[in-house]
Amino acid sequence: MGNSKKYSIEVRLWIEEAEGPFLGIGKIWLLENIRKTGSITNAAKEMKMAYRQAWQLVEEMNLRAESPLVEKLLGGKGGGGARLTEAGENAITVFYEIEKRIKDFAQKEVQNLKF
Amino acid sequence: MGNSKKYSIEVRLWIEEAEGPFLGIGKIWLLENIRKTGSITNAAKEMKMAYRQAWQLVEEMNLRAESPLVEKLLGGKGGGGARLTEAGENAITVFYEIEKRIKDFAQKEVQNLKF
DNA sequence: TTTCAGTATGTTTTTAAAAGAATACTGATG
């Protein structure tokens, strides 16, 4: 009714820890790509992100989680690789669960925005 | 129980419009400071933001809202100033209402995070 | 004992965004 422009609500969420932002959708995507590719190198390529950056994100996650989210394998056949720990798998699941609940709520709660 | 680290959920939200992000907490703060100080110049100072930047944000808001959120007064005694329109006042109210509902929900919904 | 692909880490370069500087415009008021 007379509402000519469409506005919608967007929500971004992340897990916070004492030292600041700990885990958001960016790191979750990285975790998923590590799971998919079996290495930080290939996960980074997949995401068109520099290996250095990806490696640093993994390092930070591992240090700040109660237990590491990514297990790194050094040397050996194929040079090594990386894979998710139980905690890493869990982080993905929990994050998406929370995200879905909150985003669903936001959409349901808000309509007919007018400015 | 054995949970040594504290994690919490943080939520950021904004109003989206056809051309992208339209109104988030940053612009809301700017609106509030314009209301408080009566000018873009002083609002910017208050927020330690460059006038240029503040002016651009106001311009963008006004163009993309159905009706302007800020009324600008040119020249005259004191050089002019800026004040919120009805729509501007409304935007602040509505934004905080939505934000509160969603953040409350997020807090209530999520506890005992463990990573 | 060499190879190999991935991890680990420091250094440099690019780039985009923010900040800053400079200047013109506006119009009520004295």
Added chain:
DNA sequence: CATCAGTATTCTTTTAAAAACATACTGAAA
């Protein structure tokens, strides 16, 4: 009709983040 403080606008400089580059290190396997 000069003043004045804020708006309007362009141009330049700074800065911080990201990307790119370079180079060791690791260890299973052939």
